[in-house]
Each structure stands twice: as structure tokens, then as C-alpha cells.
Amino acid sequence: MLEIKFIRENPELISNAIQQKNEKACLDTILQLDESKRKLQFEYDNLRAEQNRCSKEIPILKKTGQNEKPLLAKLGNLAEQLKDISSNLNTITKKLDDELLKVPNIPLDIVPVGGESENQIIRYSGEKKEFSFTPRDHIELAELNELLDFKRSGKISGSGFAIYTGQGALLERALINFMLDYHIARHGYEEISLPILVNRKAMTGTGQLPKLEDDMYLVEQDDFFLVPTAEVSVTNYFMDEILNNGDLPRKFVSYSPCFRREAGSYGKDTRGLQRLHQFNKVEMVRLVHPDQSFIALEQMINDAEDILQALGLHYRVVRLATGDLSFASAITYDLEVWAPGIGKYLEISSISNFVDFQSRRANIRFRDSDDKVKYVHTLNGSGLATPRTFIALIETYQRSDGSYDIPDVLKRYIDATKYQKL
RNA sequence: GGAGAGGUGUCCGAGCUGGCUGAAGGAGCGCGCCUGCUAAGCGUGUGUGGGGGUUAAACUUCACCGAGGGUUCGAAUCCCUCCCUCUCCGCCA
Numbered sequence: 001m002l003e004i005k006f007i008r009e010n011p012e013l014i015s016n017a018i019q020q021k022n023e024k025a026c027l028d029t030i031l032q033l034d035e036s037k038r039k040l041q042f043e044y045d046n047l048r049a050e051q052n053r054c055s056k057e058i059p060i061l062k063k064t065g066q067n068e069k070p071l072l073a074k075l076g077n078l079a080e081q082l083k084d085i086s087s088n089l090n091t092i093t094k095k096l097d098d099e100l101l102k103v104p105n106i107p108l109d110i111v112p113v114g115g116e117s118e119n120q121i122i123r124y125s126g127e128k129k130e131f132s133f134t135p136r137d138h139i140e141l142a143e144l145n146e147l148l149d150f151k152r153s154g155k156i157s158g159s160g161f162a163i164y165t166g167q168g169a170l171l172e173r174a175l176i177n178f179m180l181d182y183h184i185a186r187h188g189y190e191e192i193s194l195p196i197l198v199n200r201k202a203m204t205g206t207g208q209l210p211k212l213e214d215d216m217y218l219v220e221q222d223d224f225f226l227v228p229t230a231e232v233s234v235t236n237y238f239m240d241e242i243l244n245n246g247d248l249p250r251k252f253v254s255y256s257p258c259f260r261r262e263a264g265s266y267g268k269d270t271r272g273l274q275r276l277h278q279f280n281k282v283e284m285v286r287l288v289h290p291d292q293s294f295i296a297l298e299q300m301i302n303d304a305e306d307i308l309q310a311l312g313l314h315y316r317v318v319r320l321a322t323g324d325l326s327f328a329s330a331i332t333y334d335l336e337v338w339a340p341g342i343g344k345y346l347e348i349s350s351i352s353n354f355v356d357f358q359s360r361r362a363n364i365r366f367r368d369s370d371d372k373v374k375y376v377h378t379l380n381g382s383g384l385a386t387p388r389t390f391i392a393l394i395e396t397y398q399r400s401d402g403s404y405d406i407p408d409v410l411k412r413y414i415d416a417t418k419y420q421k422l
Numbered sequence: 423g424g425a426g427a428g429g430u431g432u433c434c435g436a437g438c439u440g441g442c443u444g445a446a447g448g449a450g451c452g453c454g455c456c457u458g459c460u461a462a463g464c465g466u467g468u469g470u471g472g473g474g475g476u477u478a479a480a481c482u483u484c485a486c487c488g489a490g491g492g493u494u495c496g497a498a499u500c501c502c503u504c505c506c507u508c509u510c511c512g513c514c515a
Binding site (some may be wrong): 068 | 494
């Protein structure tokens with residue numbers, strides 16, 4: 001959420017942002033509502049002040065035995081006027097707030113303007129692996145090794161759901177554990193495990209609502225949403241709180257299932273594990289002092305990259321253009337991992353700085369060293385999503401006979417001898 | 423799901439027979455003093471958000487005691503609805 005005062009004073013900036021992000025917030029409506037609201041507010045405040053003053057005199061009149069009836073009559077009148085005005089004020093405030101929630105965050109200056117084609121490749125890490133044979137894709141590999149069951153998931157859920165079987169399930173679990181352990185031990189994150197069913201307020205806090213309601217799974221009976229990412233639960237963990245300066249930064253890593261309806265993207269990348277309604281992800285979230293968020297962003301990109309490097313996967317870092325930025329993001333870098341079987345780079349991590357956009361919505365503040373209460377900056381990034389990691393992994397580590405290898409860092413997580421001791 | 427208790431400021435905690443309570447008291451934090459460090463002590467200050475106003479301040483005003491309604495000239499205090507927390511019972515992983 002942007003501050004109304006800021007919007008009022010920087011209308012071009014706002015309308016540019018709305019345009020660049022293809023949002024449908026209406027700036028004119030906002031400015032108009034804002035003005036009416038302030039006018040009404042002023043009127044209300046003045047009448048209310050009058051009312052407060054007069055009301056204070058009632059007990060004095062009574063005490064000194066004077067007639068309070070005339071004043072009471074006047075106050076009765078005032079009360080009625082106030083009722084009218086305040087109901088108008090409520091209506092207009094509600095309208096304004098609804099509209100404000102639709103205003104996207106403003107992209108930073110260094111974000112390229114334009115659509116997907118304007119995304120900038122910042123760097124590559126490693127190289128595409130060369131094979132002496134034609135590499136198979138993960139679907140074929142999974143079939144050969146019985147890692148996934150694409151046929152039966154349709155029976156119990158529908159299309160867009162994955163079943164990991166046997167070694168596949170073990171490998172996925174190994175990935176999750178490896179990522180969590182790595183971020184905790186090497187990057188200093190605290191692990192946290194939170195509800196994946198959250199309320200409307202939380203979903204609004206991080207900016208999924210109101211815009212993306214159709215893309216979220218809603219449990220109507222309780223008005224709960226299934227989180228599309230752990231970002232929602234983690235970031236809102238401090239909703240409506242004022243932290244001490246010393247509490248910052250907070251760095252969380254959280255594993256969770258993620259749920260996305262993917263409304264409107266039917267038929268796109270539907271093969272295999274590429275695009276699912278439910279998948280697992282290890283997410284990094286940071287709450288930091290405003291002065292630190294850009295350093296934090298760089299660090300988080302590195303944190304996510306470290307996982308890919310440790311797994312020996314080739315990837316590239318991409319700076320997203322304005323049109324590709326999410327609603328709440330000020331700047332986002334994607335990590336795209338190379339999947340040699342499919343022959344594509346797959347978006348595997350999205351790392352964003354939201355500056356104070358989410359913290360305003362979720363009302364997460366801190367007391368700075370100057371004793372002023374300010375909004376924290378929030379950031380998050382996948383570290384990483386498992387399905388596409390899984391894809392890249394088995395496609396990269398496949399052998400000519402259709403079997404696959406496992407990078408060393410994962411071996412301790414899936415070494416069968418470890419289980420014999422149990 | 424049933425019965426009870428409760429939700430107050432950064433935190434703890436009074437007030438809840440309606441007006442003098444933005445809210446006692448304490449902790450924390452800020453500043454000053456004192457003790458040659460540390461601890462203790464003394465004094466003093468310390469909410470958030472909005473409007474008006476100012477170059478900026480000063481100043482002024484409104485709102486906020488879980489959320490939303492209601493009663494009243496006036497509500498943290500009375501009434502209603504909802505949400506959340508805790509205890510007990512029931513039910514179930």
C-alpha cells in the first residue's frame with residue numbers, strides 16, 4: 001500500500017506505475033475520494049469539537065443548579081448532524097481504502113520498462129551440460145525410474161497435481177531438507193513453520209488480495225485461503241506489531257506446500273512437473289531496516305544461487321521488467337535453471353524487495369534508533385521451489401542408460417545405509 | 423460443539439456504579455544528576471494515526487482502550503453481533 005499523502009503529491013509516478021504494471025486502479029477516483037474525504041473530515045472534526053466542548057459544560061450547569069435544557073437541545077441537533085456526516089465519511093473512507101488496495105507498488109528506477117521481452121539477463125552461472133546422447137526429459141526419466149506417477153494423480157485430485165513415488169518422494173524430501181539445512185547453517189536463517197490456511201487479512205497484507213483472488217484456493221466455509229507461498233504466513237507473522245530496532249533484521253526460512261489455481265494459464269507448460277496447482281517450496285523471508293533492504297536483496301539472490309551451485313545446476317539471473325513484476329514488488333530478480341531434457345530455462349526462484357509496500361498493508365513497524373516508529377522493509381525469495389529443482393536435477397544428472405546420479409550434497413539425505421540404523 | 427474468564431499504550435497492569443481518563447501504577451526507553459567502572463538511587467520526559475495551520479516548527483483539532491453496530495448531549499466504561507486468547511467438558515488426529 002502506498003501512503004495517500006504520497007499519492008496525492010506524486011500523481012504521475014503513480015499513474016506510470018499503474019500503467020507499467022498493467023493494473024486497473026483508478027488514480028482520478030482516488031484523488032477525488034481523497035479530497036471529498038478530507039473535506040468531510042474537516043467538517044466532522046469541527047462539529048465534533050463543538051460537541052465535546054458543550055458536553056463538558058453539562059455537568060457544570062447541573063452542579064451549579066443552572067438550566068441545562070437549552071444546551072441539551074442544541075446538542076441534540078449537533079448529534080444528529082454528526083450522525084449524517086459520519087455515515088457519509090464511513091462510506092467514502094471505505095471506498096477510498098478499497099481503491100487504495102488496488103494501487104500497485106512502484107517499480108524502482110533501475111527496473112527496465114516494458115513487458116517480458118525487456119527482462120534483462122544479468123549473468124549466467126556455469127554452462128549448459130553437454131551430453132554424448134540425446135538427453136531425456138524428466139517425464140521419461142521419472143517413468144523409467146518410477147519417481148513420479150502422473151496417471152493416478154488425476155484420480156484423486158485432477159490435472160496439475162503431482163505424485164512422487166518411492167525414490168522420487170525421497171529425493172524431493174531430500175531437496176527440502178537440504179535447502180532448509182543449508183539456509184539455516186550457511187546463511188543464518190531461522191526456520192519457521194506456519195499455517196498454510198490463512199485469513200483474508202493476511203492475504204491482503206502481502207498483496208495477493210484483492211487482485212489475485214481468482215488465482216487462490218478459497219475455503220469458503222471459513223473464508224480461509226490456501227497460501228500460494230509461505231511468504232504470506234511468514235511476512236504476516238508480525239502483522240500489527242511494532243518491533244524494537246534491535247529485533248531487526250529477521251531472516252526466516254520456511255518450508256510449505258503452495259497452492260495456485262493458475263487461472264488463465266491452462267495449457268501452458270502443463271507437461272510434467274512444470275506447472276502445478278500444488279507444490280512444495282522452501283521460502284526465504286526477511287524483515288529489515290529500510291536502510292538495509294538493497295543489501296538484503298543482493299544477499300538473498302546469492303542465498304538462492306548458492307543452492308543451485310551446491311546442486312551443480314546451470315542457471316541465469318534475470319532482472320524482471322515492469323510488466324513482469326508482481327503487484328507488490330518494487331524490484332524482482334528471477335533465477336532460471338537450465339533443464340537440458342526439456343531444453344528450457346525454468347523460473348525456479350523469484351526474489352523481490354517490496355520495500356515498505358507490504359509492511360504498510362500488514363502494519364509491520366519498528367522503533368528506529370531516533371525513537372520514531374517506521375515501517376520495516378520486507379523481502380522474500382524462493383530458496384527454492386522443489387518441482388523445477390527436481391526437473392533440472394534429474395535431467396542434468398541423467399546417464400545414457402536412463403538412470404540418474406545424485407549430487408554429493410544430497411547423498412547424506414538419501415543414503416539408504418542411514419535408514420538401516422533406525 | 424457446550425460452560426466459564428478475558429482482550430486497555432512498546433510491554434505488564436488499574437479503571438469498567440457513564441463526563442474531571444489518552445487513560446493511574448509499574449517495566450522499558452530518552453535526557454539530566456549522583457556514585458571514579460557495573461548494579462542501585464534521584465529528577466524529568468516518553469503513544470499512534472488523520473485533519474487544519476506553518477517555508478519548517480509552534481499551535482490547534484479529531485480519532486483510537488479486540489472489530490463492527492447501538493443507547494446517550496456525552497462510552498474504555500451500558501446493550502447487541504462478530505473475532506481472538508485462556509480454563510474446564512465433549513469430540514477427534
